[in-house]
Amino acid sequence: MIYGALEAGGTKMVLSTGNENNELLERVSIPTETPDITIPRMTEWFAAHGISSLGIGTFGLVDLNPASDTYGWITSTPKFAWRNCPLMPLMQEKLGVPVRIDTDVNAAALAEYRLGAARGMHSCLYVTVGTGIGGGLIIGDRLVHGMMHPEAGHMLLRSASGDPSPDGICPYHKGCAEGLASGPAIEKRWGIPARDLPEDHIAWAIVADYIAQMCVNAVCTVSPEIIILGGGVMHQRHLFPLIRKRVRELLNDYICVPQITKKIDEYIVSPGLGDDSGAIGALLLAIDAVHG
């Protein structure tokens, strides 16, 4: 059987197929235009591949309550054309196969939990730091939804010392993580894309401080067994030691567990599945839709 995996993003849609061994097969990427244009292009591609089910990891906010009238809809989003878009029902209707949906970061967390860096654990936090910031969460071997779903990128953070724009660029929140440490926030502040900033630029200490604060607040709130940092900004590998050091400074020996005090290199890590966590997570949702 062939399964479909959709990573629905505000900029692009990444469509993949995969098999029951959790292996990705084909992949295409198309720009995210309006639902009128983009949804038919996606259903055509998946239909042509004869998929048995579809898993969607999506940008959001998204309604994940199966009892809700708007289950599987994108609800509020800065991408105006996608606001109140019944993404999952439209895909399901057109394809006629089971569809399962979650946030993009929850899909990635699921993949890391089952097959990646968090394998064998019962909890993990997956954070993506890229165009936006988001967090997916597994607790007690299950994805966390709760009232809605986590939106960890909008956690409020303390101003970092030396930050020239300590309120950040989020149109909703002064001082949230996404407004302070996402790729666009970095570029806006220093006028250079994050990837072009030299490693010794002050930017990195400031960005590391904010991501470290996110980690600290997650440790204090839910105490995950591992924190996985993915996304484009985290391709700057030199950020990892800065973040780990800052987490230890901020926690200041208060949380005395070996994961923090001795083995933080194994506690705050890059994704075990590299850049494929999201796609494999969507594939797992598809497989679960049939067999789960």
Next chain:
Amino acid sequence: MIYGALEAGGTKMVLSTGNENNELLERVSIPTETPDITIPRMTEWFAAHGISSLGIGTFGLVDLNPASDTYGWITSTPKFAWRNCPLMPLMQEKLGVPVRIDTDVNAAALAEYRLGAARGMHSCLYVTVGTGIGGGLIIGDRLVHGMMHPEAGHMLLRSASGDPSPDGICPYHKGCAEGLASGPAIEKRWGIPARDLPEDHIAWAIVADYIAQMCVNAVCTVSPEIIILGGGVMHQRHLFPLIRKRVRELLNDYICVPQITKKIDEYIVSPGLGDDSGAIGALLLAIDAVHG
């Protein structure tokens, strides 16, 4: 059968008995001195009441990993005499009955989830704001432990406008919730115990801002179905409307769910069990130790 319930605090130990209908029967309170003095006093009292099992909701940090050599020990705490104290093993050895232990706030969260404000839900956050600040968490119908256990009081928060001491008084962390909004933090800042500050004092707007930030960060991190605020500081009932208003301002219509936009009075609430959440939670742990 009679069950024992211990609320172990840094200042006092509250010992209760209860029955299988989750009703508390007798209660005494003794000062927390050194383990040498206090533990025998507690085991004597419980033994004299012929308890069948004991539930402990404790201050901490506490080791809650059943596979650990120090399971049930208090590990690090500012109460020096209790550092590395095998609280649960000592009680169990002396009493010869099953003992179950969790954090004080997890016990309270459990009670609110089963019998109080969060009944019928699958998740809840219980926050106590008193001598310290702590958070207990139920996700997916289970208490959250994870790497260690939540320590939500040490979440880092943005400085509130007008705060004369925006770094707070926590000896470990600049700008954590407990250092900014606990009873002692309020008293230290304004020189008057919280309960004696008039309702129109600037203190309350500042304290409400910090507790609101905790709520916002919890919503973003784990999206609990309800947030329950207990503890001595929350006896100032006028704080609730201030906190709810500030949560809405801070979230700024980003999290568009009815719990926030329409029914926040039912989302951020006082404990359904009043000041008994902790004791009833410890009783539930005791009952679970036999029947769970």
